Amino acid sequence: MDFLLQMLQDPNVQWVLIGTSLLGIASGVLGSFALLRKQSLLGDAMAHAALPGICIAFLIYGAKSMSWFMIGAALSGLIGTYCIQAIIKHSRIKEDTAIGLVLSVFFGLGITLLTYIQQLGKGNQAGLDSFIFGQAASIVGSDVNIITTVSIILIATTILLFKELKLITFDAQFAQGIGLPVKWLNGLLMTLIVCAVVIGLQAVGVVLMAAMLITPAISARYWTERLDYMVIISGVIGGVSGVIGTLLSTLTRGMPTGPLIILAATMMFLFSLLFGVKRGVLFQAYKLLMVRKQVVLENILTSLYNETEKSLASSNCIGVVNIKESENSLFTPFIYKRLMKEKLISIDENYQIYLTEKGLFIAHEIVLKERLLDMYLMNESQFPELNWRESGYNVLNEPKELIQQLTHLLKEFGREPIALSLYQLKNSKERNYQMISKREAGHS
């Protein structure tokens, strides 16, 4: 711990940390757009395609220079992207093959050039190797300045053009319709992504840079459904993984930084996968459990209601279900307990279940909904304007006339739920009877 604190006070380490966290933020932010536009793997191709650009920049300039490397990397990254689009457009080769082809061939060219530079024996080519897997320790002050400036420009551009970028991501045709320069904006976004890839190359390396675009963005997707939050969360995850990866790589000698940053991001991805509040595995399982419980509960109430309806019509007494014959699932005992607690049912000593008055009201509503729905499904052709199959079946919220029409159909088929009215009738009869007998008792 002391060592860590001591290390954090080292200005060099501080510089590097600022650089990696900023580039993490920038790539996380732009990665969100790449992900939603289904261009995640294009980032992979751009990163690999940058390698020959770096080598050619070195061959032309003759020495290690961050800014020339970046220009070379950006140019060859863009050329790679252009090649992919040209191959897709002018031949019958599909997108994934085109991406894989450009990625591997450009990388092969890069490796060839790298070995060519090595055998030229200029001695200072050692820095080039670090572009493959990334070496944060090789970042010096002037590099950090470039990384910081570019990251800030990238983040600021994204914030300023957020609305436009959002539109071309989700509905390009609409954007075209309201007069946005869609082609220009697409090109700009592509350039921004290439820049994010390029500034990451020195720290993360060409092989794994794509993960900096993909992993934070996809982790953020588990927490939110909104683009603005997604961009922020993804930026934070990218930044944090940058910091953790860099610290780990500085702590252990000879460890490439890129894989460590990616592993840090992967840990956060796994955490999001499990615990994300929007799409996380645990949350989804909880939701499914709740739905299943609700279904069992409604089934119990429905079957009780049906029994009650039958016995009230024939013998004027409340229907019962034997607990041992009732629907059995894992939750059934808990649901009986809950229903008892809410005083919707009562259970007597023979394990017979009754609906209470309150229970009858609630069950009535459920059964009414169900039967209205049955009517709708039986006569779907009469209601062409409805789309209940797709829209979550909230029958009772529909307009009054419609409900009346369906209720009419129910009556026609004799499927109207009558247990509640029978029960009320029975009660009022009993009350009348009691009143009469009271009155008679008073008279006598």
Added chain:
Amino acid sequence: MTYEAWIIVTGSLVGITCGITGCFLILRKMAMLADAISHTVLLGIVAAYLVSSSMEGIYMFAGAIIVGLLTAFFVQLLHSSGVQSDAAIGVVFTSLFALGVVLISLYAGRIHLDVDHALMGEIAFVPWNTWEIGGVDLGPIAVWMLGIVLFINLTLIVIFYKELKITSFDPEMATAIGIPVMFIHYVLMGMLSITTVASFDSVGAILVVAMLIAPGASAYLLTDRLSIMLLLSALLGVLAAGLGYYAASILNVSISGSMATMAGILFVLCFFFSPKHGIFIKWLVRKKFVQSSSN
């Protein structure tokens, strides 16, 4: 055989094995899965070494097949839980590859494998690493490995030719007539894994992707028949390997890098001058059409 001949034999075997396997991947739009598996196989090799502490071929194959199938399985799992497939591939392979690289760096002292080797392979050392039984030199181990894998792949392709063909071109029909589509998918993934691990020693993790995709993609532009595509793809693989080796030895650069570049150049030639689907022929046809319609 001479040193040079062994290298060319190795390269050609890589070209043939990768070329024919790659055809199916291209037809099934799974080229990026090839990229993913070729990366993650590294983790399989490292893990196999850490478990068995030997570099014997059989352990490496086992590790590679397990991790390769796991990659395909994880991608499938994430995809079915709602992640779009390209992002699922991206997340899975980068994390497993990163893990592999970190493990190599951690145990760098113990493993006879370094990061450069993993990336570019060391085809130049292949002829020296020979297999000897009772003092008889039987040739380089890599050649044997590639030969066995090629034999396995060819056998599988012959056995499942009809199934592979139908599932590649029309998966719905395949399901309808009762072909086990998922089984064929994993058979192909297994073929891909062993192909990658056999080629890994000679051309490395990323350049094997070039040998998998480029010959197949070029052949796809030259013909409309699967059987001819397989033949052409193998031929182009051999050509890329041979030309790549000569270019590399003239310029004194990485042999595997130059093979990948050569495969790319062959693709560009096919892209422009293919008699069936090339840009040039399309341009000629269009020009003729314009002429005849203006007359």
